[in-house]
């Protein structure tokens with residue numbers, strides 16, 4: 001199947017998952033995760049209507065950025081080192097992987113320096129996996145509150161990378177937990193109405209994530225096929 005065919009079929013699955021739970025399909029943003037893929041593949045997805053692309057490496061965003069149309073929204077979804085924030089601060093639409101106060105502080109400082117505002121999500125390691133980045137469930141509120149008070153940052157919600165699984169239903173509990181956390185935290189933060197985005201769900205489990213309230217799904221393999229690691 002072509003990239004275009006894959007996009008059509010993923011979008012159809014998204015629409016059906018929304019219909020099952022009485023949601024409007026426009027409430028879910030499909031992010032095409034293009035890491036390791038050549039610019040020609042991204043161009044194909046772009047021509048099929050895709051405008052949101054996800055990358056997990058600073059270098060890859062920098063390499064691809066100038067070679068593709070400027071109306072693309074670049075989503076940084078991978079672990080971000082503080083010393084690299086300055087390279088992408090004026091290129092990314094949203095940083096999904098904010099997992100420490102130090103990183104939030106640096107993003108704020110660089111955004112102010114570049115006279116811009118960057119959308120961020122707080123990454124939460126809901127399943128408490130040792131191999132994963134993200135703040136713990138119990139520390140997420142503190143980080144959220146801290147980031148909300150920083151200039152140059154718009155805190156839009158939460159993100160999680162659920163465990164690898166062959167049965168998507170086993171991840172349902174983590175999506176439910178992140179949505180509950182988000183509701184609890186935002187309730188306490190009366191002056192901020194922006195924290196409603198939930199970036200959760202990947203190729204193996206995005207339909208379950210949507211059933212549990214995801215507003216942004218990050219789909220790589222399901223659109224571009226298996227990754228070519230060099």
Ligand SMILES: *Cc1c(COP(=O)(O)O)cnc(C)c1O
Pocket residue numbers: 033035056077078161202203204218219220221222
């Ligand atoms: C690679 C990646 C994805 C996409 O994974 P697929 O299983 O290929 O859909 C989503 N989120 C993050 C953070 C990733 O690194």
